[in-house]
Amino acid sequence: MSQRLNVFQVAPAAIEALLKTQAYVNESGLEHSLLELVKMRASQINACAYCLHMHSMDARKAGESEARLYLLDAWRESDLYTPRERAALGWTEALTRLSEGAPSDEAFAELRAHFSEKECVDLSMSIAAINAWNRLNAGFRSRHPADRPRKTEAAA
Amino acid sequence: MSKRLNPYTTAPDMMKPMIALEAAVKDSGLEYSLIELVKMRASQINGCAYCLHMHSADARKAGESEARLYLLSAWRESELYTPRERAALAWTEALTLLPQTHAPDADYEEALRHFSGEEMVKLSLLIGTINVWNRIAVGFRSHHPNDRAPRIEAA
Secondary structure (H helix, E strand, O other): OOOOOOHHHHOHHHHHHHHHHHHHHHOOOOOHHHHHHHHHHHHHHOOOHHHHHHHHHHHHHOOOOHHHHHOHHHHHHOOOOOHHHHHHHHHHHHHHOHHHOOOOHHHHHHHHHHOOHHHHHHHHHHHHHHHHHHHHHHHOOOOOOOOOOOOOOOOO | OOOOOOHHHHOHHHHHHHHHHHHHHHOOOOOHHHHHHHHHHHHHHOOOHHHHHHHHHHHHHOOOOHHHHHOHHHHHHOOOOOHHHHHHHHHHHHHHOHHHHOOOHHHHHHHHHHOOHHHHHHHHHHHHHHHHHHHHHHHOOOOOOOOOOOOOOOO
């Protein structure tokens, strides 16, 4: 499972463009805690270990609880998320799983109930950006820092 | 999202053999850390908040790292898991997503490289058991303990 290529070295200008988009989203005024949940959920769906590693650390550093990260796959079945966060997570899943069906009117109505039109665009841009990062990192097998050696528990 | 019914009070006699099965699986001799990873992965796929809450707490208490739980959805793309764990996680996905996977030979053969035949039975029963719990907990909307109120950050 070695890295296929280093996108930062191979095409720095391309990454620079995506970083600019990311910088816009970061400064958009959307809550940092919300943006991290959105990034984690998209990265779970896209199975991007690199992004899950980065954003779980960022979220924890910013004060996010362990429980809200562990339960994120099942946010629909938990009370740990606010109605605004639930609307954003529903929209995140809709835009990340586009190939499975067009985002429903219900999902958008729920989004608009909690976000202004500008926030809807900013949030969608954030979802698009993390999906782009997921695709670059998963596609080229970027390796996350191995912050813990593998467990070597003896097999029976 | 209100609770639908409590299976333990509604049909206690049906839950007893399930609890006995859970105990048998837990004491099967498979490594505890592996058991918890399998339970977490199946519960992620099934979207079971109740089981994710319980097993993340159990795993952490037993010394599991935060990172190995956060990256679990993407275990294929990470080096945080041993070959034996990877084989078990692949088999977990194969049996949990049965309608899509049909339990492919490749996953079975890889699992047999890391588990004895007897362990394969234990592992498969473990996967079956957590899938039952997921279905009970999600189906009846069991509430996990609310160890933290939702954050209400101003927009």
